[in-house]
Amino acid sequence: MHIPEPRGxxxxxxLAVLAGQPTEIVAALTxxxxxxxxxxxxxxxxxxxxxxxxxxFCLYELHYGGLDGVDDGWEWHPGLIAVRRLLExxxxxxxxxxxxxxxxxxxxxxAALPVSDGxxxxxxxxxxxxxxxxxxxxxxxxxxxxxxxEFLVHKSIYQxxxxxxxxxxxPRLTGRAKAALVExxxxxxxxxxxxxxxxxxxxxxxxxLGLDDRYGxxxxxxxxxxxxxxxxxSLFGLNRRLRGAIAGHLAIYEMTSSRPNQLYGNxxxxxxxxxxxxxxxxxHVEADAVHEQIAGRDLAGGLVExxxxxxxxxxxxxxxxxALDARxxxxxxxxWENGQSSLxxxxxVAA
Amino acid sequence: MTAPQERxxxxxxxxxxxxxxxxxxxxxxxxxxLTPSGEPVPRQRRTVALCRCGASAIKPYCxxxxxxxxxxxxxPGPADAGE
Numbered sequence: 001m002h003i004p005e006p007r008g009x010x011x012x013x014x015l016a017v018l019a020g021q022p023t024e025i026v027a028a029l030t031x032x033x034x035x036x037x038x039x040x041x042x043x044x045x046x047x048x049x050x051x052x053x054x055x056x057f058c059l060y061e062l063h064y065g066g067l068d069g070v071d072d073g074w075e076w077h078p079g080l081i082a083v084r085r086l087l088e089x090x091x092x093x094x095x096x097x098x099x100x101x102x103x104x105x106x107x108x109x110x111a112a113l114p115v116s117d118g119x120x121x122x123x124x125x126x127x128x129x130x131x132x133x134x135x136x137x138x139x140x141x142x143x144x145x146x147x148x149x150e151f152l153v154h155k156s157i158y159q160x161x162x163x164x165x166x167x168x169x170x171p172r173l174t175g176r177a178k179a180a181l182v183e184x185x186x187x188x189x190x191x192x193x194x195x196x197x198x199x200x201x202x203x204x205x206x207x208x209l210g211l212d213d214r215y216g217x218x219x220x221x222x223x224x225x226x227x228x229x230x231x232x233x234s235l236f237g238l239n240r241r242l243r244g245a246i247a248g249h250l251a252i253y254e255m256t257s258s259r260p261n262q263l264y265g266n267x268x269x270x271x272x273x274x275x276x277x278x279x280x281x282x283x284h285v286e287a288d289a290v291h292e293q294i295a296g297r298d299l300a301g302g303l304v305e306x307x308x309x310x311x312x313x314x315x316x317x318x319x320x321x322x323a324l325d326a327r328x329x330x331x332x333x334x335x336w337e338n339g340q341s342s343l344x345x346x347x348x349v350a351a
Numbered sequence: 352m353t354a355p356q357e358r359x360x361x362x363x364x365x366x367x368x369x370x371x372x373x374x375x376x377x378x379x380x381x382x383x384x385l386t387p388s389g390e391p392v393p394r395q396r397r398t399v400a401l402c403r404c405g406a407s408a409i410k411p412y413c414x415x416x417x418x419x420x421x422x423x424x425x426x427p428g429p430a431d432a433g434e
């Protein structure tokens with residue numbers, strides 16, 4: 001991915017460090033923890049802080065495709081891992097607060113059912129109770145073509161590496177939960193066909209709307225909350241202790257996907273875009289109806305069956321995903337209903 | 352419901368059908384989906400979910416509509432994966 005524009009003193013200092021060599025003593029590196037502390041003291045909300053979320057996004061990116069020109073040796077540099085942890089702790093706290101605020105009461109797991117069925121029942125109930133404003137209905141009925149482009153730009157931060165954060169969890173699971181995650185991920189990655197990979201299908205949709213389909217092309221244009229949604233997945237996926245959260249995240253993501261993707265596809269068809277543009281959405285209508293069953297019962301349910309203590313984290317992952325999705329939706333809908341762009345000010349995505 | 356791979360006491364069949372509570376039939380393994388005249392139904396994935404509520408717009412596959420119409424499989428069907 002290209003090097004993003006800094007969004008404040010912390011991300012600027014981090015990018016300056018990354019421009020150097022990890023084998024050299026970099027004076028700027030020792031200054032990062034103080035900048036983190038200063039930024040955290042200033043930020044009202046870690047989740048919506050541009051500087052913090054961009055810094056975290058860049059640190060995580062070292063574990064994915066990397067940043068253009070940045071030495072691969074930085075990935076496991078102890079100084080940067082320390083900074084990542086300084087950012088992850090308050091971020092995770094913020095997510096727990098946001099999750100509890102979004103879903104104050106989670107229904108109990110029905111005792112009459114086998115554990116895995118009970119967990120799936122609770123997750124399906126959470127997904128069904130998600131009654132916030134609907135981006136998918138707006139896209140289906142009202143969105144203009146420029147708004148469809150914005151919608152894709154927000155999604156592109158994740159969808160061009162779709163499924164990758166959850167893949168981190170595979171070696172942390174065993175038995176039924178592991179088999180379930182691999183079954184879902186194999187489908188996400190096209191079942192052996194590169195042209196059927198969900199990230200590839202999404203790139204096709206972007207091209208059909210005249211957008212740049214290179215990974216991270218629009219990272220500078222999206223608000224902090226869009227970066228936070230992806231950072232949340234990386235946090236859950238890269239920390240073994242949060243394997244319950246990444247399982248819960250995937251389950252709720254799949255459970256809130258089939259119907260919205262049908263509506264998204266309708267929005268693009270309304271503007272006469274063809275099957276090349278809608279293939280991504282059409283695929284998700286069918287795929288996620290399969291995945292939600294496997295993710296709810298075998299992945300999340302199977303994990304709690306094997307490790308009952310992980311139930312609270314499974315529910316945390318699910319409700320945190322709902323909380324951040326609701327915030328991003330609110331931000332986008334608020335802008336659109338006021339005739340404004342939902343991207344950061346000064347940016348547009350005219351094709 | 353227990354996944355077939357978790358039941359070593361039972362000889363696994365070539366295919367399995369999992370009856371999802373209030374949801375579709377999840378079909379895994381080695382199978383074909385055919386039209387009445389024997390033509391293969393287009394299929395993009397190994398494991399499929401077949402519509403059980405009748406309301407899917409992409410039959411024979413499930414599209415999640417069972418949740419919108421509050422489809423219920425009660426009284427409870429077999430609680431275990433198909434035998």
